Amino acid sequence: MDCETCNDLLLDLHYDELDAARAAEVRAHLDGCDECRAASEGLGRTRVLASKLSLPDAPVHSAAVMAALTSTAPVTAAVSGRVSAVIPIERAREARSVGWLQRVGELAMRRQVAMVAISLLMVGLGLRYLPFRSPTQSVTTEMAQPEVIPATELAPTPEPAPTPAAAPANSMRSRAPVARPVAPAEGRVQAHAARAQNVDAVRGADLGSGSASGRSARPLGNASSAGLARSAPLSEAEAVAADPPAPVAAAAPGSRGGYAQVPADEERQLQAAMPAAPAPAPSSWSSARASAESASSRGDLSNAIANYQRALALDPPPAERQAIALALHRALNSAGRGEEANRVRAQYLTPAADPAALAGQVPSSAPRTQTGAGMVQPSAPRPAATRPARRSNSNVQTDFNQSAY
Amino acid sequence: MRRHRTPIFHFILRSVKNPATADEILQDAWLRMIQGAREFQRASRFTTWAYTVARNLCIDHARKAVHRRHPSLDQSRDDDGATLGDSVAANDPGADRNAIGHQLQRSLVVAIESLPGDQREVFVLREYSHMSFKEIADVVGAPENTVKSRMRYALERLQSSLVEYEDYARTLG
Known part of the structure:
Protein backbone atom coordinates (compact mmCIF):
# COMPACT_ATOMS: atom_id res chain seq x y z
CA MET A 1 0.00 0.00 0.00
CA ASP A 2 1.35 3.35 -0.93
CA CYS A 3 1.14 6.49 1.20
CA GLU A 4 -1.57 8.14 -0.90
CA THR A 5 -3.87 5.21 -0.50
CA CYS A 6 -3.09 5.03 3.19
CA ASN A 7 -3.77 8.72 3.54
CA ASP A 8 -7.15 8.28 1.90
CA LEU A 9 -8.04 5.45 4.25
CA LEU A 10 -6.91 7.13 7.48
CA LEU A 11 -10.33 8.62 8.16
CA ASP A 12 -12.04 5.29 7.63
CA LEU A 13 -9.51 3.68 9.91
CA HIS A 14 -10.07 6.21 12.70
CA TYR A 15 -13.84 5.98 12.43
CA ASP A 16 -13.89 2.19 12.08
CA GLU A 17 -15.41 2.11 8.63
CA LEU A 18 -12.83 -0.30 7.23
CA ASP A 19 -13.16 -4.04 7.21
CA ALA A 20 -10.64 -6.00 9.22
CA ALA A 21 -8.39 -6.97 6.32
CA ARG A 22 -8.22 -3.46 4.93
CA ALA A 23 -7.61 -2.02 8.37
CA ALA A 24 -4.76 -4.51 8.88
CA GLU A 25 -3.17 -3.37 5.64
CA VAL A 26 -3.37 0.28 6.67
CA ARG A 27 -1.91 -0.47 10.09
CA ALA A 28 0.89 -2.41 8.47
CA HIS A 29 1.66 0.53 6.29
CA LEU A 30 1.57 2.89 9.24
CA ASP A 31 4.07 0.73 11.07
CA GLY A 32 6.52 1.13 8.24
CA CYS A 33 5.83 4.75 7.22
CA ASP A 34 6.70 7.55 9.64
CA GLU A 35 5.01 10.25 7.63
CA CYS A 36 1.72 8.45 7.44
CA ARG A 37 1.97 7.42 11.06
CA ALA A 38 2.51 11.07 12.08
CA ALA A 39 -0.54 12.13 10.13
CA SER A 40 -2.57 9.42 11.73
CA GLU A 41 -1.43 10.40 15.21
CA GLY A 42 -2.30 14.06 14.52
CA LEU A 43 -5.82 13.05 13.49
CA GLY A 44 -6.06 10.94 16.61
CA ARG A 45 -5.09 13.76 18.92
CA THR A 46 -7.53 16.13 17.31
CA ARG A 47 -10.26 13.62 17.77
CA VAL A 48 -9.28 13.20 21.42
CA LEU A 49 -9.50 16.93 21.97
CA ALA A 50 -12.79 17.19 20.09
CA SER A 51 -14.22 14.38 22.15
CA LYS A 52 -13.62 16.43 25.25
CA LEU A 53 -16.19 18.95 24.16
CA SER A 54 -19.17 18.42 26.35
CA LEU A 55 -22.40 18.53 24.40
CA PRO A 56 -25.00 20.82 25.87
CA ASP A 57 -28.23 19.06 26.62
CA ALA A 58 -31.29 20.30 24.87
CA PRO A 59 -33.31 22.76 26.92
CA VAL A 60 -35.67 21.18 29.43
CA HIS A 61 -38.78 22.73 27.98
CA SER A 62 -38.09 20.98 24.73
CA ALA A 63 -39.17 17.78 26.46
CA ALA A 64 -42.49 19.39 27.33
CA VAL A 65 -42.88 20.48 23.78
CA MET A 66 -42.19 16.98 22.57
CA ALA A 67 -44.77 15.56 24.98
CA ALA A 68 -47.30 18.06 23.72
CA LEU A 69 -46.41 17.28 20.16
CA THR A 70 -46.88 13.59 20.60
CA SER A 71 -50.18 14.05 22.43
CA THR A 72 -53.48 15.02 20.88
CA ALA A 73 -53.61 18.35 22.68
CA PRO A 74 -52.70 21.38 20.68
CA VAL A 75 -49.32 22.82 21.23
CA THR A 76 -49.70 26.16 22.89
CA ALA A 77 -47.44 29.07 22.56
CA ALA A 78 -46.88 29.06 26.30
CA VAL A 79 -44.78 25.97 26.06
CA SER A 80 -42.10 27.43 23.93
CA GLY A 81 -43.10 31.05 23.93
CA ARG A 82 -43.67 30.98 20.23
CA VAL A 83 -46.95 31.83 18.67
CA SER A 84 -46.11 29.84 15.59
CA ALA A 85 -46.06 26.69 17.65
CA VAL A 86 -49.84 26.72 18.16
CA ILE A 87 -50.82 23.84 15.98
CA PRO A 88 -53.81 21.61 16.58
CA ILE A 89 -52.13 18.32 16.05
CA GLU A 90 -55.30 16.28 16.14
CA ARG A 91 -56.89 18.53 13.59
CA ALA A 92 -53.90 18.13 11.38
CA ARG A 93 -54.14 14.37 11.67
CA GLU A 94 -57.83 14.42 10.84
CA ALA A 95 -57.12 16.66 7.89
CA ARG A 96 -54.61 14.16 6.65
CA SER A 97 -57.01 11.27 7.11
CA VAL A 98 -59.83 12.93 5.17
CA GLY A 99 -57.55 14.46 2.62
CA TRP A 100 -58.25 11.81 0.02
CA LEU A 101 -61.99 12.17 0.52
CA GLN A 102 -61.78 15.90 0.01
CA ARG A 103 -59.78 15.38 -3.11
CA VAL A 104 -62.37 12.97 -4.49
CA GLY A 105 -65.13 15.41 -3.59
CA GLU A 106 -63.38 18.28 -5.29
CA LEU A 107 -62.91 16.15 -8.36
CA ALA A 108 -66.55 15.09 -8.37
CA MET A 109 -67.80 18.63 -7.95
CA ARG A 110 -65.93 20.00 -10.88
CA ARG A 111 -68.02 21.66 -13.53
CA GLN A 112 -66.99 19.33 -16.29
CA VAL A 113 -67.92 16.27 -14.28
CA ALA A 114 -71.33 17.74 -13.50
CA MET A 115 -71.98 18.50 -17.15
CA VAL A 116 -71.00 15.01 -18.21
CA ALA A 117 -73.26 13.51 -15.56
CA ILE A 118 -76.22 15.64 -16.64
CA SER A 119 -75.63 14.75 -20.27
CA LEU A 120 -75.54 11.05 -19.49
CA LEU A 121 -78.73 11.39 -17.48
CA MET A 122 -80.51 13.15 -20.31
CA VAL A 123 -79.38 10.57 -22.84
CA GLY A 124 -80.50 7.80 -20.56
CA LEU A 125 -83.92 9.32 -20.06
CA GLY A 126 -84.20 9.92 -23.77
CA LEU A 127 -83.39 6.34 -24.58
CA ARG A 128 -85.85 5.19 -21.99
CA TYR A 129 -88.85 7.31 -22.92
CA LEU A 130 -88.60 9.43 -26.01
CA PRO A 131 -87.14 7.99 -29.19
CA PHE A 132 -86.70 4.63 -30.82
CA ARG A 133 -90.12 3.39 -29.82
CA SER A 134 -91.16 1.47 -32.87
CA PRO A 135 -94.74 1.82 -34.04
CA THR A 136 -95.13 -1.92 -33.96
CA GLN A 137 -94.32 -2.06 -30.31
CA SER A 138 -96.53 0.83 -29.43
CA ALA A 273 -117.20 -10.40 -18.24
CA MET A 274 -120.54 -11.53 -19.66
CA PRO A 275 -121.95 -14.02 -17.20
CA ALA A 276 -125.44 -13.65 -18.65
CA ALA A 277 -124.50 -15.31 -21.93
CA PRO A 278 -126.65 -18.40 -22.28
CA ALA A 279 -124.15 -20.61 -24.04
CA PRO A 280 -120.59 -20.13 -25.04
CA ALA A 281 -120.71 -19.24 -28.67
CA PRO A 282 -117.68 -19.68 -30.86
CA SER A 283 -115.63 -16.53 -30.69
CA SER A 284 -114.04 -16.92 -34.12
CA TRP A 285 -115.07 -18.12 -37.46
CA SER A 286 -112.62 -20.98 -37.33
CA SER A 287 -114.10 -22.40 -34.16
CA ALA A 288 -117.59 -21.92 -35.50
CA ARG A 289 -116.60 -23.69 -38.66
CA ALA A 290 -115.03 -26.50 -36.67
CA SER A 291 -118.22 -26.83 -34.65
CA ALA A 292 -120.25 -26.85 -37.83
CA GLU A 293 -118.10 -29.50 -39.42
CA SER A 294 -118.28 -31.67 -36.34
CA ALA A 295 -122.05 -31.26 -36.22
CA SER A 296 -122.25 -32.08 -39.91
CA SER A 297 -120.21 -35.22 -39.39
CA ARG A 298 -122.63 -36.22 -36.64
CA GLY A 299 -125.55 -35.59 -38.94
CA ASP A 300 -126.86 -32.66 -36.97
CA LEU A 301 -127.64 -30.49 -39.96
CA SER A 302 -129.48 -27.77 -38.09
CA ASN A 303 -126.60 -27.23 -35.71
CA ALA A 304 -124.14 -27.37 -38.59
CA ILE A 305 -126.13 -24.79 -40.53
CA ALA A 306 -126.30 -22.52 -37.51
CA ASN A 307 -122.56 -22.78 -36.93
CA TYR A 308 -121.78 -22.19 -40.59
CA GLN A 309 -123.93 -19.12 -40.53
CA ARG A 310 -122.20 -18.00 -37.35
CA ALA A 311 -118.83 -18.52 -38.99
CA LEU A 312 -119.89 -16.40 -41.92
CA ALA A 313 -121.10 -13.74 -39.55
CA LEU A 314 -117.71 -13.64 -37.86
CA ASP A 315 -116.15 -12.28 -41.03
CA PRO A 316 -113.75 -14.95 -42.19
CA PRO A 317 -111.17 -14.32 -44.90
CA PRO A 318 -112.52 -14.31 -48.42
CA ALA A 319 -111.21 -17.74 -49.37
CA GLU A 320 -112.51 -19.26 -46.16
CA ARG A 321 -115.73 -17.41 -46.50
CA GLN A 322 -116.29 -18.98 -49.85
CA ALA A 323 -115.54 -22.44 -48.50
CA ILE A 324 -117.83 -21.91 -45.53
CA ALA A 325 -120.54 -20.57 -47.75
CA LEU A 326 -120.18 -23.60 -49.96
CA ALA A 327 -120.45 -25.92 -46.97
CA LEU A 328 -123.47 -23.96 -45.77
CA HIS A 329 -124.98 -24.19 -49.18
CA ARG A 330 -124.57 -27.96 -49.19
CA ALA A 331 -125.94 -28.26 -45.69
CA LEU A 332 -128.98 -26.19 -46.56
CA ASN A 333 -129.60 -28.28 -49.63
CA SER A 334 -129.21 -31.43 -47.59
CA ALA A 335 -131.70 -30.07 -45.07
CA GLY A 336 -134.16 -29.29 -47.80
CA ARG A 337 -133.88 -25.55 -47.36
CA GLY A 338 -133.30 -24.71 -50.98
CA GLU A 339 -134.44 -21.13 -50.80
CA GLU A 340 -131.94 -20.30 -48.14
CA ALA A 341 -129.31 -22.19 -50.06
CA ASN A 342 -129.99 -20.03 -53.08
CA ARG A 343 -129.62 -16.93 -50.99
CA VAL A 344 -126.32 -18.11 -49.72
CA ARG A 345 -125.22 -18.84 -53.19
CA ALA A 346 -126.29 -15.46 -54.40
CA GLN A 347 -124.54 -13.70 -51.58
CA TYR A 348 -121.31 -15.55 -51.22
CA LEU A 349 -120.62 -17.91 -54.02
CA THR A 350 -119.47 -17.00 -57.43
CA PRO A 351 -120.30 -19.26 -60.39
CA ALA A 352 -116.67 -20.43 -60.50
CA ALA A 353 -116.62 -21.44 -56.89
CA ASP A 354 -118.06 -24.87 -57.26
CA PRO A 355 -119.85 -25.34 -60.56
CA ALA A 356 -120.53 -28.95 -59.90
CA ALA A 357 -122.09 -28.31 -56.56
CA LEU A 358 -124.10 -25.40 -57.82
CA ALA A 359 -125.32 -27.08 -60.92
CA GLY A 360 -129.03 -27.48 -61.05
CA GLN A 361 -129.65 -24.84 -58.48
CA VAL A 362 -132.01 -22.14 -59.39
CA PRO A 363 -130.49 -18.72 -59.02
CA SER A 364 -132.47 -16.52 -56.82
CA SER A 365 -132.83 -12.85 -57.32
CA ALA A 366 -134.30 -12.16 -53.94
CA PRO A 367 -131.29 -11.23 -52.01
CA ARG A 368 -131.54 -9.99 -48.50
CA THR A 369 -134.99 -8.79 -47.84
CA GLN A 370 -136.16 -12.29 -47.03
CA THR A 371 -134.29 -12.79 -43.92
CA GLY A 372 -135.67 -15.66 -42.00
CA ALA A 373 -135.97 -15.75 -38.29
CA GLY A 374 -132.88 -17.02 -36.65
CA MET A 375 -130.75 -16.58 -39.68
CA VAL A 376 -127.60 -14.78 -39.07
CA GLN A 377 -127.19 -11.97 -41.48
CA PRO A 378 -123.77 -10.53 -41.95
CA SER A 379 -123.95 -6.88 -41.27
CA ALA A 380 -121.85 -5.86 -44.20
CA PRO A 381 -121.79 -8.55 -46.82
CA ARG A 382 -119.85 -7.65 -49.85
CA PRO A 383 -118.21 -9.46 -52.69
CA ALA A 384 -115.33 -11.46 -51.49
CA ALA A 385 -112.95 -9.94 -53.97
CA THR A 386 -113.54 -6.42 -52.68
CA ARG A 387 -113.95 -7.12 -49.03
CA PRO A 388 -110.73 -6.62 -47.13
CA ALA A 389 -109.71 -9.37 -44.84
CA ARG A 390 -110.10 -8.81 -41.20
CA ARG A 391 -106.78 -7.87 -39.81
CA SER A 392 -105.31 -9.40 -36.82
CA ASN A 393 -102.59 -7.88 -34.72
CA SER A 394 -100.00 -9.42 -36.95
CA ASN A 395 -101.56 -7.72 -39.95
CA VAL A 396 -101.43 -4.43 -38.15
CA GLN A 397 -97.82 -4.97 -37.34
CA THR A 398 -97.04 -5.71 -40.93
CA ASP A 399 -98.82 -2.56 -42.06
CA PHE A 400 -96.95 -0.47 -39.56
CA ASN A 401 -93.69 -2.03 -40.46
CA GLN A 402 -94.25 -1.29 -44.09
CA SER A 403 -95.26 2.25 -43.38
CA ALA A 404 -92.34 2.77 -41.04
CA TYR A 405 -89.77 1.79 -43.62
CA MET B 1 -36.73 11.16 19.03
CA ARG B 2 -35.63 11.44 22.65
CA ARG B 3 -32.44 9.62 21.72
CA HIS B 4 -31.60 12.09 18.98
CA ARG B 5 -32.62 15.19 20.90
CA THR B 6 -29.22 16.17 22.30
CA PRO B 7 -27.11 15.43 19.20
CA ILE B 8 -29.53 17.29 16.98
CA PHE B 9 -29.65 20.20 19.36
CA HIS B 10 -25.85 20.33 19.36
CA PHE B 11 -25.80 20.15 15.59
CA ILE B 12 -28.23 23.07 15.40
CA LEU B 13 -26.39 24.99 18.09
CA ARG B 14 -23.07 24.67 16.29
CA SER B 15 -24.81 25.96 13.17
CA VAL B 16 -26.78 28.92 14.54
CA LYS B 17 -24.41 29.62 17.47
CA ASN B 18 -27.26 30.67 19.71
CA PRO B 19 -28.88 28.33 22.24
CA ALA B 20 -32.28 30.08 22.16
CA THR B 21 -32.38 30.06 18.39
CA ALA B 22 -31.21 26.47 18.40
CA ASP B 23 -34.08 25.57 20.72
CA GLU B 24 -36.63 27.22 18.47
CA ILE B 25 -35.25 25.49 15.46
CA LEU B 26 -35.26 22.20 17.34
CA GLN B 27 -38.97 22.63 18.12
CA ASP B 28 -39.67 23.45 14.52
CA ALA B 29 -37.76 20.36 13.53
CA TRP B 30 -39.91 18.20 15.79
CA LEU B 31 -43.06 19.71 14.38
CA ARG B 32 -41.92 19.10 10.86
CA MET B 33 -41.08 15.53 11.71
CA ILE B 34 -44.47 14.86 13.29
CA GLN B 35 -46.39 16.52 10.50
CA GLY B 36 -44.38 14.73 7.89
CA ALA B 37 -44.33 11.37 9.62
CA ARG B 38 -46.62 9.83 6.99
CA GLU B 39 -44.42 11.10 4.22
CA PHE B 40 -41.35 9.63 5.87
CA GLN B 41 -39.76 7.16 3.53
CA ARG B 42 -38.97 3.97 5.33
CA ALA B 43 -36.17 3.32 2.89
CA SER B 44 -34.01 5.89 4.65
CA ARG B 45 -33.04 5.94 8.27
CA PHE B 46 -34.88 8.15 10.66
CA THR B 47 -31.57 9.68 11.76
CA THR B 48 -30.79 10.79 8.26
CA TRP B 49 -34.27 12.22 7.79
CA ALA B 50 -34.22 14.03 11.13
CA TYR B 51 -30.88 15.65 10.53
CA THR B 52 -31.96 16.64 7.04
CA VAL B 53 -34.97 18.44 8.49
CA ALA B 54 -32.84 20.19 11.09
CA ARG B 55 -30.23 21.16 8.56
CA ASN B 56 -32.82 22.68 6.23
CA LEU B 57 -34.20 24.74 9.09
CA CYS B 58 -30.71 25.92 9.93
CA ILE B 59 -30.17 26.99 6.35
CA ASP B 60 -33.49 28.87 6.38
CA HIS B 61 -32.50 30.59 9.59
CA ALA B 62 -29.12 31.56 8.18
CA ARG B 63 -30.80 33.14 5.17
CA LYS B 64 -33.16 35.12 7.35
CA ALA B 65 -30.38 36.12 9.72
CA VAL B 66 -28.41 37.90 7.06
CA HIS B 67 -30.07 41.17 8.01
CA ARG B 68 -30.19 40.42 11.74
CA ARG B 69 -27.06 40.62 13.70
CA HIS B 70 -27.49 39.41 17.23
CA PRO B 71 -24.53 38.79 19.47
CA SER B 72 -23.82 35.14 20.06
CA LEU B 73 -23.46 33.77 23.53
CA ASP B 74 -20.36 31.97 22.38
CA GLN B 75 -18.96 34.98 20.54
CA SER B 76 -16.05 36.77 22.21
CA ARG B 77 -17.03 40.20 23.33
CA ASP B 78 -13.77 41.47 24.74
CA ASP B 79 -10.11 40.92 24.45
CA ASP B 80 -9.79 38.32 27.18
CA GLY B 81 -11.79 35.81 25.12
CA ALA B 82 -14.80 35.73 27.42
CA THR B 83 -18.02 35.15 25.56
CA LEU B 84 -21.51 36.32 26.27
CA GLY B 85 -22.36 32.84 27.29
CA ASP B 86 -19.78 32.91 30.02
CA SER B 87 -21.54 35.84 31.65
CA VAL B 88 -24.84 34.01 31.65
CA ALA B 89 -25.49 31.62 34.45
CA ALA B 90 -25.24 28.11 33.14
CA ASN B 91 -28.24 26.27 34.51
CA ASP B 92 -28.19 23.18 32.33
CA PRO B 93 -26.16 20.02 32.62
CA GLY B 94 -24.61 20.63 29.25
CA ALA B 95 -22.72 23.51 30.77
CA ASP B 96 -20.66 21.14 32.90
CA ARG B 97 -17.19 21.89 31.78
CA ASN B 98 -15.40 20.49 34.72
CA ALA B 99 -13.97 17.52 32.82
CA ILE B 100 -11.69 19.82 30.88
CA GLY B 101 -10.74 23.32 31.48
CA HIS B 102 -12.87 26.24 30.42
CA GLN B 103 -10.07 27.28 28.18
CA LEU B 104 -10.17 24.13 26.11
CA GLN B 105 -13.92 24.24 25.97
CA ARG B 106 -13.91 27.77 24.66
CA SER B 107 -11.12 26.96 22.28
CA LEU B 108 -12.97 23.99 20.93
CA VAL B 109 -16.16 25.98 20.44
CA VAL B 110 -14.33 28.78 18.75
CA ALA B 111 -12.38 26.39 16.57
CA ILE B 112 -15.47 24.47 15.51
CA GLU B 113 -17.51 27.56 14.81
CA SER B 114 -14.68 29.00 12.85
CA LEU B 115 -14.82 26.12 10.43
CA PRO B 116 -16.49 26.67 7.09
CA GLY B 117 -20.11 25.66 7.16
CA ASP B 118 -19.80 22.60 4.95
CA GLN B 119 -16.81 21.33 6.95
CA ARG B 120 -18.41 22.14 10.27
CA GLU B 121 -21.60 20.28 9.64
CA VAL B 122 -19.71 17.25 8.40
CA PHE B 123 -17.42 17.33 11.45
CA VAL B 124 -20.29 17.68 13.91
CA LEU B 125 -22.33 14.97 12.26
CA ARG B 126 -19.41 12.58 12.18
CA GLU B 127 -17.81 13.39 15.53
CA TYR B 128 -20.78 14.10 17.78
CA SER B 129 -23.74 12.51 16.02
CA HIS B 130 -21.71 9.45 15.09
CA MET B 131 -23.13 9.18 11.63
CA SER B 132 -21.30 7.30 8.94
CA PHE B 133 -19.86 9.13 5.99
CA LYS B 134 -22.51 7.64 3.77
CA GLU B 135 -25.30 8.91 5.96
CA ILE B 136 -23.69 12.32 6.11
CA ALA B 137 -23.51 12.30 2.36
CA ASP B 138 -27.25 11.66 2.28
CA VAL B 139 -27.94 14.50 4.69
CA VAL B 140 -25.84 17.14 3.04
CA GLY B 141 -26.52 15.92 -0.46
CA ALA B 142 -22.90 15.50 -1.47
CA PRO B 143 -20.86 12.51 -2.59
CA GLU B 144 -19.26 10.41 0.07
CA ASN B 145 -15.73 11.22 -1.07
CA THR B 146 -16.55 14.91 -0.88
CA VAL B 147 -17.76 14.39 2.66
CA LYS B 148 -14.54 12.64 3.55
CA SER B 149 -12.51 15.45 2.04
CA ARG B 150 -14.47 18.02 4.03
CA MET B 151 -13.90 15.97 7.15
CA ARG B 152 -10.26 15.75 6.52
CA TYR B 153 -9.96 19.51 6.01
CA ALA B 154 -12.00 20.15 9.15
CA LEU B 155 -9.72 17.94 11.25
CA GLU B 156 -6.64 19.58 9.88
CA ARG B 157 -8.04 23.03 10.65
CA LEU B 158 -8.96 22.01 14.17
CA GLN B 159 -5.57 20.49 14.66
CA SER B 160 -3.94 23.72 13.73
CA SER B 161 -6.34 25.69 15.94
CA LEU B 162 -5.76 23.45 18.93
CA VAL B 163 -2.05 23.05 18.54
CA GLU B 164 -1.50 24.51 21.99
CA TYR B 165 -3.44 21.59 23.46
CA GLU B 166 -1.47 18.86 21.78
CA ASP B 167 0.52 18.08 24.90
CA TYR B 168 -2.64 18.02 26.90
CA ALA B 169 -4.17 15.71 24.34
CA ARG B 170 -1.20 13.37 24.55
CA THR B 171 -1.70 13.07 28.29
CA LEU B 172 -5.33 12.23 27.72
CA GLY B 173 -4.72 9.79 24.86
Missing part, protein backbone atom coordinates in the same frame (compact mmCIF):
# COMPACT_ATOMS: atom_id res chain seq x y z
CA VAL A 139 -99.57 -0.44 -31.26
CA THR A 140 -99.19 -3.99 -30.16
CA THR A 141 -98.67 -2.83 -26.60
CA GLU A 142 -101.78 -0.79 -26.76
CA MET A 143 -103.79 -3.54 -28.32
CA ALA A 144 -102.40 -6.11 -25.95
CA GLN A 145 -103.85 -4.24 -22.99
CA PRO A 146 -107.38 -5.47 -22.70
CA GLU A 147 -109.99 -3.33 -21.12
CA VAL A 148 -112.76 -5.13 -19.36
CA ILE A 149 -116.06 -3.44 -19.81
CA PRO A 150 -118.93 -4.48 -17.63
CA ALA A 151 -121.87 -5.92 -19.40
CA THR A 152 -124.11 -3.18 -18.08
CA GLU A 153 -122.12 -0.59 -19.95
CA LEU A 154 -122.42 -2.46 -23.18
CA ALA A 155 -126.12 -2.08 -23.47
CA PRO A 156 -127.09 -0.63 -26.81
CA THR A 157 -128.26 2.93 -26.78
CA PRO A 158 -130.69 4.32 -29.25
CA GLU A 159 -128.83 7.54 -29.89
CA PRO A 160 -126.59 7.53 -32.90
CA ALA A 161 -122.92 7.81 -32.24
CA PRO A 162 -121.23 10.85 -33.64
CA THR A 163 -118.88 10.32 -36.46
CA PRO A 164 -115.32 10.41 -35.27
CA ALA A 165 -113.04 13.08 -36.57
CA ALA A 166 -110.77 12.20 -39.38
CA ALA A 167 -107.50 10.97 -38.09
CA PRO A 168 -104.39 12.47 -39.61
CA ALA A 169 -102.81 10.12 -42.07
CA ASN A 170 -99.40 8.59 -41.35
CA SER A 171 -99.22 10.06 -37.90
CA MET A 172 -98.77 8.29 -34.65
CA ARG A 173 -100.76 11.02 -33.00
CA SER A 174 -103.87 9.59 -34.62
CA ARG A 175 -103.88 7.03 -31.85
CA ALA A 176 -104.78 9.73 -29.39
CA PRO A 177 -108.43 9.83 -28.43
CA VAL A 178 -110.47 12.29 -30.41
CA ALA A 179 -112.06 14.95 -28.30
CA ARG A 180 -115.78 15.08 -28.70
CA PRO A 181 -118.77 15.59 -26.48
CA VAL A 182 -119.71 12.37 -24.81
CA ALA A 183 -122.70 11.70 -22.69
CA PRO A 184 -121.85 10.41 -19.22
CA ALA A 185 -123.89 7.26 -19.61
CA GLU A 186 -122.26 6.18 -22.80
CA GLY A 187 -118.94 7.80 -22.26
CA ARG A 188 -117.06 4.66 -21.54
CA VAL A 189 -118.52 2.72 -24.40
CA GLN A 190 -117.96 5.52 -26.85
CA ALA A 191 -114.47 6.11 -25.65
CA HIS A 192 -113.72 2.48 -26.14
CA ALA A 193 -115.23 2.52 -29.57
CA ALA A 194 -113.33 5.70 -30.38
CA ARG A 195 -110.10 4.02 -29.45
CA ALA A 196 -110.90 1.15 -31.75
CA GLN A 197 -111.80 3.64 -34.47
CA ASN A 198 -108.55 5.49 -34.05
CA VAL A 199 -106.54 2.35 -34.31
CA ASP A 200 -108.52 1.42 -37.33
CA ALA A 201 -108.00 4.88 -38.73
CA VAL A 202 -104.28 4.44 -38.44
CA ARG A 203 -104.54 1.17 -40.24
CA GLY A 204 -106.60 2.70 -42.97
CA ALA A 205 -104.26 5.65 -43.30
CA ASP A 206 -101.26 3.43 -43.54
CA LEU A 207 -102.70 1.41 -46.36
CA GLY A 208 -101.73 4.27 -48.58
CA SER A 209 -104.60 4.01 -51.07
CA GLY A 210 -107.36 6.54 -51.37
CA SER A 211 -107.81 9.55 -49.19
CA ALA A 212 -106.90 9.23 -45.59
CA SER A 213 -110.06 10.83 -44.43
CA GLY A 214 -112.19 8.53 -46.48
CA ARG A 215 -110.68 5.52 -44.83
CA SER A 216 -110.17 6.78 -41.36
CA ALA A 217 -113.52 8.47 -40.97
CA ARG A 218 -115.30 5.18 -40.87
CA PRO A 219 -118.84 5.56 -39.67
CA LEU A 220 -120.06 3.20 -37.09
CA GLY A 221 -123.58 3.41 -38.30
CA ASN A 222 -125.29 4.09 -35.00
CA ALA A 223 -124.73 3.90 -31.33
CA SER A 224 -126.09 0.41 -31.06
CA SER A 225 -123.48 -0.95 -33.39
CA ALA A 226 -120.83 0.89 -31.45
CA GLY A 227 -122.16 -0.43 -28.21
CA LEU A 228 -122.30 -3.93 -29.59
CA ALA A 229 -118.78 -3.72 -30.81
CA ARG A 230 -117.79 -5.80 -27.83
CA SER A 231 -120.89 -7.81 -27.29
CA ALA A 232 -121.31 -9.08 -30.83
CA PRO A 233 -118.92 -11.97 -30.55
CA LEU A 234 -120.55 -12.93 -27.28
CA SER A 235 -124.18 -12.60 -27.95
CA GLU A 236 -124.96 -13.04 -31.55
CA ALA A 237 -128.68 -12.83 -31.09
CA GLU A 238 -128.38 -9.40 -29.55
CA ALA A 239 -126.14 -8.30 -32.32
CA VAL A 240 -128.58 -9.43 -34.95
CA ALA A 241 -131.48 -7.87 -33.17
CA ALA A 242 -129.77 -4.59 -32.58
CA ASP A 243 -128.21 -4.31 -35.96
CA PRO A 244 -130.87 -3.91 -38.59
CA PRO A 245 -130.11 -5.27 -41.96
CA ALA A 246 -128.57 -2.68 -44.16
CA PRO A 247 -128.09 -2.68 -47.87
CA VAL A 248 -124.75 -3.72 -49.12
CA ALA A 249 -124.13 -0.40 -50.78
CA ALA A 250 -124.70 1.37 -47.47
CA ALA A 251 -121.55 -0.04 -46.01
CA ALA A 252 -118.77 2.43 -46.12
CA PRO A 253 -115.51 1.34 -47.64
CA GLY A 254 -113.22 -0.06 -45.07
CA SER A 255 -115.91 -0.66 -42.58
CA ARG A 256 -116.57 -3.96 -40.94
CA GLY A 257 -120.27 -3.62 -41.13
CA GLY A 258 -120.53 -1.76 -37.88
CA TYR A 259 -118.44 -4.25 -35.99
CA ALA A 260 -115.53 -2.51 -34.48
CA GLN A 261 -112.48 -4.64 -34.43
CA VAL A 262 -111.66 -6.08 -31.06
CA PRO A 263 -108.43 -7.81 -30.18
CA ALA A 264 -108.69 -11.47 -29.46
CA ASP A 265 -107.62 -11.20 -25.86
CA GLU A 266 -110.00 -8.32 -25.36
CA GLU A 267 -112.77 -10.44 -26.73
CA ARG A 268 -111.88 -13.17 -24.31
CA GLN A 269 -112.00 -10.76 -21.42
CA LEU A 270 -115.28 -9.39 -22.56
CA GLN A 271 -116.55 -12.89 -22.90
CA ALA A 272 -115.48 -13.58 -19.35
